[in-house]
Amino acid sequence: MTEVLDLPLREQxxxxxxxxxxxxxxxxxxxxxxxxxxxxxxxxVETFPEQSRRMLSEAPRGPLFGVPLAIKDxxxxxxxxxxxxxxxxxxxxxxxxxxxxxxxxxxxxxxxVGVANMHEYGAGSTGHLSAFGASRNPWDTSRCxxxxxxxxxxxxxxxxxxxxxxxxxxxxxxxxxxYCGLTGLKPTFGRSTMRGHHVPQxxxxxxxxxxxxxxxxxxxxxxxxxxxxxxxxxxxxxxxVVRGDLWEDCRPEVIQACRSAVDALEEATAxxxxxxxxxxxxxxxxASILIGQTEELGNITPERVGALGDExxxxxxxxxxxxxxxxxxxxxxxxxxRTLVRRSLAELFARVDVLAWPTVPAPAPPLDNxxxxxxxxxxxxxxxxxxxxxxxxxxxxxxxxxxxxRSAEGLPVGLQLMAAWGRDELLLDAAEALEEASGRQWVxxxxxxxxxxxxxxx
Amino acid sequence: MTAGGxxxxxxxxxxxxxxxxxxxxGLELLGLRTxxxxxxxxxxxDGLYRPLVEALTxxxxxGIEPEPGEDLSRPPRRLEER
Numbered sequence: 001m002t003e004v005l006d007l008p009l010r011e012q013x014x015x016x017x018x019x020x021x022x023x024x025x026x027x028x029x030x031x032x033x034x035x036x037x038x039x040x041x042x043x044x045v046e047t048f049p050e051q052s053r054r055m056l057s058e059a060p061r062g063p064l065f066g067v068p069l070a071i072k073d074x075x076x077x078x079x080x081x082x083x084x085x086x087x088x089x090x091x092x093x094x095x096x097x098x099x100x101x102x103x104x105x106x107x108x109x110x111x112x113v114g115v116a117n118m119h120e121y122g123a124g125s126t127g128h129l130s131a132f133g134a135s136r137n138p139w140d141t142s143r144c145x146x147x148x149x150x151x152x153x154x155x156x157x158x159x160x161x162x163x164x165x166x167x168x169x170x171x172x173x174x175x176x177x178x179y180c181g182l183t184g185l186k187p188t189f190g191r192s193t194m195r196g197h198h199v200p201q202x203x204x205x206x207x208x209x210x211x212x213x214x215x216x217x218x219x220x221x222x223x224x225x226x227x228x229x230x231x232x233x234x235x236x237x238x239x240x241v242v243r244g245d246l247w248e249d250c251r252p253e254v255i256q257a258c259r260s261a262v263d264a265l266e267e268a269t270a271x272x273x274x275x276x277x278x279x280x281x282x283x284x285x286x287a288s289i290l291i292g293q294t295e296e297l298g299n300i301t302p303e304r305v306g307a308l309g310d311e312x313x314x315x316x317x318x319x320x321x322x323x324x325x326x327x328x329x330x331x332x333x334x335x336x337x338r339t340l341v342r343r344s345l346a347e348l349f350a351r352v353d354v355l356a357w358p359t360v361p362a363p364a365p366p367l368d369n370x371x372x373x374x375x376x377x378x379x380x381x382x383x384x385x386x387x388x389x390x391x392x393x394x395x396x397x398x399x400x401x402x403x404x405x406r407s408a409e410g411l412p413v414g415l416q417l418m419a420a421w422g423r424d425e426l427l428l429d430a431a432e433a434l435e436e437a438s439g440r441q442w443v444x445x446x447x448x449x450x451x452x453x454x455x456x457x458x
Numbered sequence: 459m460t461a462g463g464x465x466x467x468x469x470x471x472x473x474x475x476x477x478x479x480x481x482x483x484g485l486e487l488l489g490l491r492t493x494x495x496x497x498x499x500x501x502x503x504d505g506l507y508r509p510l511v512e513a514l515t516x517x518x519x520x521g522i523e524p525e526p527g528e529d530l531s532r533p534p535r536r537l538e539e540r
Contacts, residue, residue, distance in 0.1 A: 188531055189530040189531050190529075190530065190531035191531060203530055282513070283510075283513070283514050283517060285510065286507065286510035286511060286513075286514050287514065289507075290511075290514075302488040302489055302490050303489075305490060306489065306490050306491065314495055314496065314499060315499055317496055318492075318495075318496040318497070318498075318499035318500050318503070319499065319500070319503060321485055321488075321490055321492055321496065321500060322481070322500045322503055322504070324484070324485075324488055324490075325480070325481060325484040325485070326511075327511065327515065329515050330511045330514050330515050333514050333515065333517060333519060334514065336519045336522050337514070337519070339522050339523070339524060339525045339528070339534070340519070340522050342525065342528075342533070342534045343522075343523060343525075343534050346533040346534055349533075379506070380506070383506050383507075395530075396530030396531060396532075420533065421531060421532050421533050422531075422532070
């Protein structure tokens with residue numbers, strides 16, 4: 001049954017549907033795979049075989065019937081409250097319950113086989129901090145898997161599961177997708193289910209899929225959105241590239257791989273590439289961070305922050321304090337930047353179908369020193385990454401990260417595509433065109449930790 | 459943000475930089491005890507983010523057409539569409 005577990009999500013579902021795979025065997029194989037392989041990547045922080053078996057026994061014959069999946073430690077399950085990768089919760093108390101992603105998976109017939117690790121409080125793009133210990137990148141276990149959906153990324157890349165549910169508030173699905181060589185979709189704001197999330201007032205966070213390729217994201221994303229994300233015609237794709245630091249302040253191998261991918265996408269779709277720009281770009285990074293980092297402050301008090309003990313990381317204790325000192329004028333101006341960017345993007349998306357630039361400016365940094373060397377200098381990855389990804393959350397538009405190459409160290413490189421509101425399907429179409437154009441070499445690549453059970457290309 | 463490092467004069471004592479005094483006084487006003495290690499992390503973060511916050515604070519953003527009733531799942535509407 002392990003060979004079925006190595007199949008893409010959709011092929012696992014098909015194997016079950018046509019009777020080639022037994023759902024009970026598949027579940028037990030997934031549990032065994034996690035027990036065997038997870039210690040090396042720390043992607044899954046909790047399994048619950050009894051609840052998983054119960055889910056399976058009650059599963060309807062939906063599109064993911066009998067398929068094992070993982071869910072980020074950001075949503076409650078009926079048998080488990082979310083912990084947000086943290087030793088102490090700081091907002092309103094969490095409790096077990098039927099979150100939107102849980103209900104969507106359940107109703108699709110899927111089986112939740114484990115809760116996936118995440119960056120502590122969701123406040124980081126690396127995944128190197130968690131009360132459960134850092135998740136590790138399956139391509140190099142000394143490297144960051146990306147965050148905050150670190151466990152979903154590492155779990156799918158390590159072939160523990162065929163897909164996982166993440167969340168994206170300032171790029172938190174797309175960073176692990178880029179670092180781990182996966183495809184990760186951040187849906188249009190409000191399109192995917194967020195019921196039961198601990199920040200119900202959010203204007204930035206969405207649930208979304210992390211999978212091996214776009215076709216799998218289409219299925220899992222459709223389940224989370226409650227609608228079919230249908231394929232369309234991507235011929236004549238109008239691609240916009242924004243010159244400046246989004247492209248140029250990146251590691252050379254990232255620039256090269258992403259440029260080649262844009263060229264390939266242009267050719268594959270008989271499309272066009274043109275240089276474009278949008279207003280407010282210089283403030284996007286700080287505006288997206290400030291809005292994302294202050295949305296949940298309404299549920300936080302100085303007393304709660306002061307009560308955090310040593311089991312919470314030093315970085316989290318310090319930065320939660322710092323968050324309480326953010327000037328109101330900066331938050332208010334961030335909202336104006338958001339309006340400016342939204343209006344500018346709306347005009348831009350009348351002239352181009354997608355915008356393209358690297359998802360992250362450098363491949364996965366080391367866990368013990370998560371900084372990246374860029375042409376402009378060395379920075380913490382958490383500082384560098386939101387410049388690339390924050391705009392989608394700020395504006396509400398959908399975005400996707402697609403694997404397009406490998407660095408000299410053998411680490412994945414991701415290209416990000418964004419589209420207008422509601423055009424999530426177009427991103428999946430474009431990602432599939434890109435996969436075909438590259439002969440699927442990047443989406444079918446298998447990280448070292450998963451090669452012992454695979455015969456796929458490496 | 460993971461940059462750490464030792465405390466500089468900016469965040470030490472009464473005579474530090476304005477940013478250091480702002481942070482220390484702000485935390486004190488909030489009643490938050492903060493140790494030196496935490497202050498070092500805050501200082502490192504402040505060194506990165508304060509220039510961005512200041513640039514944003516000083517930006518002239520007059521004339522942006524507002525978006526009352528903003529719906530982030532859709533493109534912005536023009537005022538006359540309300």
